[in-house]
Amino acid sequence: MLSSYPKSYAAMSMPIKFIAHQGITHPFGDHRAVKQAFPSAIPSEHSDPFLMCDYFDLVETTGKARHDDDFPIDWHPHRGMDIATYLRSGVGRHADSLGNRETFDSPGMQWMSVGSGVEHAEGGATDAGTYMQGFQIWINVPADRKMDDPRYGTVPSKDLPTVTLRDGGGTALVLAGDALGVRGPFETVQDVQMIDFRVEKGASLKFSITEGLDTAILYVYEGCLKSVNGENDIQAGSVILLDADFDALRGLKVQAKDEDAGVMLFAGKKLKEPIAWHGPIVMNTQEQIRTTLSELRSGKFPPKRVEWDYKRMDAFPKIE
Structure with a gap:
């Protein structure tokens, strides 16, 4: 575990544009629900390049898969985005059309830059009765990179x-990008x-967001905060859109209340490109969506497998 701090944390605080509350969605079309920071609370035009953040904290009821080919989240396609499944507790399990089959302990992560297309399936590695906590995060990629060959990492x-x-005010797990003297392992395009x-309860943290990243969002997924950049009494489930338009205003100051808090920072460079979104497919035009659906129907998807x-x-x- 490294010990570090930003070289410059005295930057003037970033103003807050608005504070919203997480939504509740049912991504599987059944009783299973997740909490969603964006796009439910922060619409896509403000969260760009971030497409989706689903947060789950639940007790596993199904338990481990009984067969190697059984997955609670069955096979489904993706095209045109980067995806991370980040677990704070529980055990991750993944299979895909590139031939990857892996499990990973928590805290840990599995990510894909799906490019021209991937089919994958998830879940089935955690014992029944085990508490699971984690996120699935989707990030958009530029139009000229959407058909790249897919990449994967555990x-x-x-x-x-x-x-x-x-x-001793807490810890930071760096998932993507350069921060605090380390580089996160999620290899995003954008x-x-x-x-x-x-x-930790009662503690404060100070951080300077990298210059040039013109989207910044804080998601208070666990616990309550005493303050964020001068705004007081921030409740659990709050999603805070910061004003990241000015490089002179990059400072972030967070203080917890009388309990430990979990806060996710999402900062990125906007793409400012049109989005055509059809479930797990994110392209730039409806014609590209129709082409993808045609490939799925004809069995030509994914093109690289x-x-x-x-x-x-x-x-x-x-294996010999």
Whole structure:
């Protein structure tokens, strides 16, 4: 665990544009619900380049999969975005059309830059009765990079950079971008910073967001805050849009109340491009969406994949 602090944390505080409250969504079309910071609370034109942040904190009821090919979140496609599944507790499990099949402990992360297309399935590695806490985060990519070959990574706990904040006020897990002297392992196309701050009760943290990143959002996913940049009494579930338009105003100051708090920072460079969004497909035009749907119907999706049936473990090449 590294111990560090921003070189310059005396920058003038970023103004707050507005504070909203997380939404509740049902991404699986059934009783299962997640809390959503954006786009429910912060619409896409303000969260650019960030598309979605779903947060879940629940007790696993189904338990571990009984068969290698069983996944609670069944096979589904993605195109045109970067995706991270970040777990604070529980065990992650992933399979995809590139032939990857992996599990990872928490805190840990699995990420994909899906590019021209990936099919994947998730879940089924956590014992019943286990508390699960984590996020799924989608980030948009520029139009000229949406059809790149897909990339993938799994990040176990030992490879997730954790920084101890000065004066023992908490920790920062750097998920993406350069911050606090380390680089996050989520290899996004667009320039972003993603940091999970744990602020101990009564403690404060100060941080300077990188210049040039013109979107900045704080998501208070756990606990309450005494203040954020002078705004007092911030409740759990609050989603704060900061004014990141000025490089002279980059400072962030957060103080916890009488309990530990979990605060996610999302900072990024806006794309300012049109978005055509159809479920797990994010492109720039409706014509591109129609092309993708046609590929799905004809079996041509994903265009880059392994040669065997990646949905069946017994079809994988045997290792000599």
